[in-house]
Amino acid sequence: MSGEARELRLVAAPAAGASACLHCGTALPEGADGDYCCAGCEAAARVIREAGLSDYYRRRVLDPETPAPRSQAAPGIDLSRHVRAIGEGRHGIELVVDGLHCAACVWLIETLLRRDPRVRLARLNVSTRRLSIAWDGAAELARELVGRVTLLGYRAVPYTADNAARLEEREERALLRALAVAGFAAGNVMLLSIAVWSGHDGEMGQATRDLLHWVSALIALPALAYAGQPFFRSALQALRAGRTNMDVPVSIGVLLAAAISLSEVARSGPHAYFDSAITLVFFLLLGRYLERRARGRARSAARHLLALSGGIASRIGADGAAEPVDPVELRPGDRLMVAAGERIAADGTVLAGRSSVDASLVTGESLPQPVAPGTRTFAGMVNLSGPIELRVDAAGSGTLLAEIVRLLEAAEQGNARHVALADRVARAYAPVVHVLALLTFAGWLAAGAGLHTAVLVAATVLIITCPCALALAVPAVQVVVSGALYRRGILLKSPTALERLAEVDTVVFDKTGTLTLGRPELIASEDWSREDLELGAALAANSRHPLSRALHRAAPHVAPASGIVEHPGEGLAWTGPAGTVRLGSRRFCGIDEPGDDGALEIWLARPDRAAPVRFTFVDPVRPDARETLAELGRRGYRIALLSGDREPAVRAVAAALGIKAWQAGLTPADKCRLLDDLARAGRRTLMAGDGLNDAPALAAGHASISPASAADVTQTAADAIFQGDRLRPVVEILDLARRAQRLVWQNLALALAYNAIAIPLAVLGHVTPLIAAIAMSGSSLLVIANAMRGGRSVPS
Amino acid sequence: MSGLLYLIPIALFLGLLGLAGFLWAMRSGQFDDLDGAGSRILFDEDSSDRKGSEKE
Numbered sequence: 088m089s090g091e092a093r094e095l096r097l098v099a100a101p102a103a104g105a106s107a108c109l110h111c112g113t114a115l116p117e118g119a120d121g122d123y124c125c126a127g128c129e130a131a132a133r134v135i136r137e138a139g140l141s142d143y144y145r146r147r148v149l150d151p152e153t154p155a156p157r158s159q160a161a162p163g164i165d166l167s168r169h170v171r172a173i174g175e176g177r178h179g180i181e182l183v184v185d186g187l188h189c190a191a192c193v194w195l196i197e198t199l200l201r202r203d204p205r206v207r208l209a210r211l212n213v214s215t216r217r218l219s220i221a222w223d224g225a226a227e228l229a230r231e232l233v234g235r236v237t238l239l240g241y242r243a244v245p246y247t248a249d250n251a252a253r254l255e256e257r258e259e260r261a262l263l264r265a266l267a268v269a270g271f272a273a274g275n276v277m278l279l280s281i282a283v284w285s286g287h288d289g290e291m292g293q294a295t296r297d298l299l300h301w302v303s304a305l306i307a308l309p310a311l312a313y314a315g316q317p318f319f320r321s322a323l324q325a326l327r328a329g330r331t332n333m334d335v336p337v338s339i340g341v342l343l344a345a346a347i348s349l350s351e352v353a354r355s356g357p358h359a360y361f362d363s364a365i366t367l368v369f370f371l372l373l374g375r376y377l378e379r380r381a382r383g384r385a386r387s388a389a390r391h392l393l394a395l396s397g398g399i400a401s402r403i404g405a406d407g408a409a410e411p412v413d414p415v416e417l418r419p420g421d422r423l424m425v426a427a428g429e430r431i432a433a434d435g436t437v438l439a440g441r442s443s444v445d446a447s448l449v450t451g452e453s454l455p456q457p458v459a460p461g462t463r464t465f466a467g468m469v470n471l472s473g474p475i476e477l478r479v480d481a482a483g484s485g486t487l488l489a490e491i492v493r494l495l496e497a498a499e500q501g502n503a504r505h506v507a508l509a510d511r512v513a514r515a516y517a518p519v520v521h522v523l524a525l526l527t528f529a530g531w532l533a534a535g536a537g538l539h540t541a542v543l544v545a546a547t548v549l550i551i552t553c554p555c556a557l558a559l560a561v562p563a564v565q566v567v568v569s570g571a572l573y574r575r576g577i578l579l580k581s582p583t584a585l586e587r588l589a590e591v592d593t594v595v596f597d598k599t600g601t602l603t604l605g606r607p608e609l610i611a612s613e614d615w616s617r618e619d620l621e622l623g624a625a626l627a628a629n630s631r632h633p634l635s636r637a638l639h640r641a642a643p644h645v646a647p648a649s650g651i652v653e654h655p656g657e658g659l660a661w662t663g664p665a666g667t668v669r670l671g672s673r674r675f676c677g678i679d680e681p682g683d684d685g686a687l688e689i690w691l692a693r694p695d696r697a698a699p700v701r702f703t704f705v706d707p708v709r710p711d712a713r714e715t716l717a718e719l720g721r722r723g724y725r726i727a728l729l730s731g732d733r734e735p736a737v738r739a740v741a742a743a744l745g746i747k748a749w750q751a752g753l754t755p756a757d758k759c760r761l762l763d764d765l766a767r768a769g770r771r772t773l774m775a776g777d778g779l780n781d782a783p784a785l786a787a788g789h790a791s792i793s794p795a796s797a798a799d800v801t802q803t804a805a806d807a808i809f810q811g812d813r814l815r816p817v818v819e820i821l822d823l824a825r826r827a828q829r830l831v832w833q834n835l836a837l838a839l840a841y842n843a844i845a846i847p848l849a850v851l852g853h854v855t856p857l858i859a860a861i862a863m864s865g866s867s868l869l870v871i872a873n874a875m876r877g878g879r880s881v882p883s
Numbered sequence: 884m885s886g887l888l889y890l891i892p893i894a895l896f897l898g899l900l901g902l903a904g905f906l907w908a909m910r911s912g913q914f915d916d917l918d919g920a921g922s923r924i925l926f927d928e929d930s931s932d933r934k935g936s937e938k939e
Contacts, residue, residue, distance in 0.1 A: 260909070298887070
């Protein structure tokens, strides 16, 4: 074992040397004994060692930005709801796993689970971060198996695909299958067609041509019947609802091309359009598949963020024991236990205990608020210092959360009126094309041509105007641009978001968590010495209060002091050799006059000093917030700041960033109202916010964006989510949206120009299958090539 | 020209083989995890694994 331990030391922390934790590689706190930085790491390392999987340490590649996973307690929640039975005596579960950083994690998790003889399947999908486990035995085994994964330090929460998600996945697969069939058929039919075209100068005999045509029909007709279904179905749906969409002309064109070709082949005619029909379907499917895939990826990423943020509540049963329950099962009157560090699951009133809560996600308030028996708390707040007991006052539709969701739905209905540009074009396009074909038919008849010729020419008009390029114009740009955004860490969720973003002229920001990082930091000052800081950090290391954590972050090497007494809502006390050291609020450290400047502060009282020292903190603005706002200003956007926080804090940020239009102390309804006022004044707003209180405002804005650290409801409401500490994605998404819109218009112009050339040819009866094939593929490729320009990096 | 009579079926057969291969690969989940597939080939049951299974 000692040999193995040495090997561990050698491989675990090549960069940080011997003073790094053997498991996670972070520097060991000074004076810590042993090889691990915390009990969690030690436990995780023991599990790995005992399973004989120490190779994990050699294989992994640690990203210095993300700390290695630390062991966590197994989830107490009842997993049996998410377990499904597969066959006799076999069960399975699907989970979303968080904390993966490289392939070694996948290997570790899979191998550890497979070691269990009962486990039949353990497979972790790296792309979707979903872990499927199947085992022989009772459903209750799920807890033990999932517990092993969490013990390693990964978060694993049950993933239940809702019907919408399942349907999307099925549709994507069906599209890919149709694409494969269409691709196969298009390739083969085109080969045969080229032979026919090159034989048109008389070298090919009639019998050979008929043979090739019949073979083409044999390939193309079944392929069209299968691969064309997505279009036929959508067209039928639209027609039944009394509308028309892009799929109506597509379906009519494809079906007509097939029918005409078949009748031509049957009477040994010289021209068949099978290749046009199937190539058209192939190109359209390609556009549709790419579009769905780009959108699906962003959506599933967003769904996983949501699954991971779901919590567990501890309900106190009749016997006084706490039992873990799913928050949706809570009822008014239930008693809840909320430990320090936990998120409060329901609106309620504090029954016992004192603590402070972080309400920043709910109200936008940056400073923790003290709570005592009688205080009302809301779902989404985080309990910081001491355990509290709550009585649930509202569940379901009565909660603040539900109120916010209601506002959200009302605001979203307003946004649903936005009709995608492609659909607007299609509405005008389809009737025009059909009338044109009809006129051509009538014109040729009137000019004395036979019925057969008139039908044939009218059909070629429909085939050539089949909106191949037009149907690709918008999706191709959307795919390229959303891919470019995805690489920059921006998830685009709504399909019409790009169009709406391109129209934005005003950007409205929330403060806490959007303009700022929502994470206080210590301000350097003359008021305290290095020694004060280290003493303070030693105490602060024991607390979850955001200011304590900020203090400890300022001196991370300091080991936590032991024997700390926490006075919830007030501070920490520690009795050292020289006497009692106190760290906490102004009053806790013996200063009675109230503070006047509204700054975030902690005081440190030392027995060996006369007066307590004061640490002040600031919630720093995002590192590039100033430049980003300046850049937005240069591009002509108007900027406003709407916050639920107190006035001094908002004024300070507005002054620091040079924002002239700001308002503080707003409720969610206020924000909605202000955005509506802006909309009535003809302004198109982009709302950027992260809090629960911002969610309705996000839906009320013309377009919306929120950081990945935002509350789950907020992320659901936002059109786009950006990751990371920087604010620059706001500029990037606006730039790319404008460029995308430009490209869309260019593409539409290209498609129309193509039609302007091709339609007269078709009306005059000059379009042979060869010309149709060249024109259609040519215009599609042109549009795709133009769309590719959307992916290039933004010139700054 | 009579060569066409068997060349076309052969070409079609090969094409169909490719299509069938693709559909099979899709159905058996080969495209489900494109990111994971690249690293998965590096996993093997090696020395420390065997040590582990001896312990069990």
